[in-house]
C-alpha cells in the first residue's frame with residue numbers, strides 16, 4: 038500500500054504519489070503544447086506500454102541500455118524495474134525542461150540532454166561502446182523523413198552486431214520502413230501490442246540481419 042502524506046488541513050489532503058504523478062503529467066502536457074512536433078505525444082506512455090518496452094531487453098546480453106526520448110521517465114522507471122542496472126543505463130532527452138525534470142528525479146542515473154541524431158558521438162564522448170539495447174520512444178511518425186532516417190541509421194550503427202533496437206509506434210506499420218531496414222541491415226518483428234495506452238501502441242524489436 039502507498040504511504041500517504043497529508044497536507045496540514047483536513048480539507049486539502051493530497052496523496053503524495055498522486056500529486057507527483059499529476060505534476061509530471063502536467064509538465065509533459067505543457068512541453069507537448071509548446072512543441073507538439075518535437076514531443077510527439079500529448080500524454081506520457083502508460084505503465085503497460087513502458088513495461089512492454091522494457092520486457093524486450095535481454096538482461097543476459099552484454100552492454101549498455103540506451104534510452105532515447107525519456108520524457109517524464111515512465112520507460113526509464115520500467116527499465117530499472119525489470120532489472121537494468123543504473124550504471125548500465127544511459128538516458129537521452131532533448132527537451133530542456135523534461136531533461137531537468139528527470140535529472141532531478143533519477144539523480145543516480147546518467148541522463149544526457151542531447152539529440153538522438155548525434156547518438157554515436159554522444160556515446161563515444163562518455164566512453165560507451167558496447168550496446169545491449171537502444172530503447173526508443175522517439176516520435177518517428179511526426180519527424181521529417183531525413184531526420185528519421187538519420188536517427189535510425191545512428192541507432193543501427195551503435196547496436197553493432199549483437200544489440201537490439203526497441204521502438205514503439207502508434208501506427209499499424211513498422212516504424213522503420215522496409216527500405217530503411219534493408220539499408221541499415223536490420224530485421225524487425227512486432228514484439229507486443231499494448232491496448233492499455235492512449236492511443237494503443239505496438240512495440241517493435243529490430244536486430245542485425
Ligand SMILES: C[S@@+](CC[C@H](N)C(=O)[O-])C[C@H]1O[C@@H](n2cnc3c(N)ncnc32)[C@H](O)[C@@H]1O
Pocket residue numbers: 075076077078080081082105106107108109110111112129130131132135151152153154174175176
Ligand atoms: C512520445 S514522447 C515519449 C516520452 C516518454 N518516453 C514516454 O514514453 O512517455 C517523445 C520524447 O522524445 C523526445 N525527443 C524527440 N526528439 C528527440 C531527439 N531527436 N533526441 C532526443 N529526444 C527527443 C521528446 O522531447 C519527448 O520527450
